[in-house]
Amino acid sequence: MGNTWEQLEALQPNVLKILQNSLLKERVAHAYLFEGSKGTGKKQISFLFAKALFCQNPVNHRPCHECSNCRRIDSGNHPDIHLIEPAGLSIKKEQIQFLQSEFTKTGVESNKKLYIVNHVDKMTVSAANSLLKFLEEPGNGTYAILLTENIQRLLDTIISRCQVISFRSLTPEQLAEKLVENGLSAVDASILSNLTNSIDEAIELSKDEWFGLAIKLVIQLYEVLTTRPQQALLFIHEKWVTHFKEKEQAHIGLTLLMLLYRDLLTLQVGQESKIVYRHKIEELKQQALQTTQEKAIYRLEVILKAKNKLNSNMNLQLLMEQLVLDLQEG
Secondary structure, X not given: OOOOHHHHHHHOHHHHHHHHHHHHOOOOOOEEEEEOOOOOOHHHHHHHHHHXXXXXXXXXXXXXXXXXXXXXHXXXXXXXXEXXXXXXXXXXXXXXXXXXXXXXXXXXOOOOEEEEEOOHHHEOHHHHHHHHHXXXXXXXXXXXXXEEOOHHHOOHHHHOOOEEEEOOOOOHHHHHHHHHHOOOOHHHHHHHOOXXXXXXXXXXXXXXXXXXXXXXXXXXXXXXXXXXXHHHHHXXXXXXXXXXXXXXXXXXXXXXXXXXXXXXXXXXXXXXXXXXXXXXXXXXXXXXXXXXXXXXXXHHHHHHHHHHHHOOOOOHHHHHHXXXXXXXXX
């Protein structure tokens, strides 16, 4: 069974309210554009709305999840619902034309048809023009849901023909909760929810051995800087640069380090519940007593500056050497 209305309502209350109102008032738009960052539930809510439209036994306009229509939508084989995803890097004109030819036929089982286009910003120019024609002349009982993470890449003419619904990003707390539901440990969920907005990306990272070792190295660097700072440069040479080789990896490493130093400040201002590295709380509490808020803020600023320098083409080893020297000054 797909996500229930209540589960997705907890994630995106405003979106579900808008969609429920359109069902209650029987004012379902011919085309919706769901826009928002990755992992905010756009695709799940598209299929939930599809079920609400096609359900044989809805309760207060919410799908029952049990009837044959709901079950076939869950398994992806309802004849009147079509999902289009990029073929390779883009959505091609042929894909939209196939959709148009399917939609000239009457509904196989009902007088309704729905198409969902995921990553609609990845359409080629000719695919976008074909879709535009389709949106301009919607057939009776034809509905469209377009999904995008990059609304700025869409033609204004497409946007203006849709009801735009914006999906808000999940808070780190909401995301951490979802990750624990997906089987991650509370510690991993806490760290990952502060690193990415996307459930899929977080789950993928959690399974990556590289990422597990990255967290260990960040904690080791922090401990070296705290207890044996004279060994910090050696640690960068021997351990750090061999693991964080690419710019993207270095970015993750610096973000993880910043979160650790932010935890110190969080403890100093008395917000223990917001700690990210929960398994290190006792050591962090001791260190929070031994340093000032000014020093904690200085160190965060230094790490932020290093993160910004990553965008220039600075040598990663030099960047890290400079950073550990700056952190020792604070």
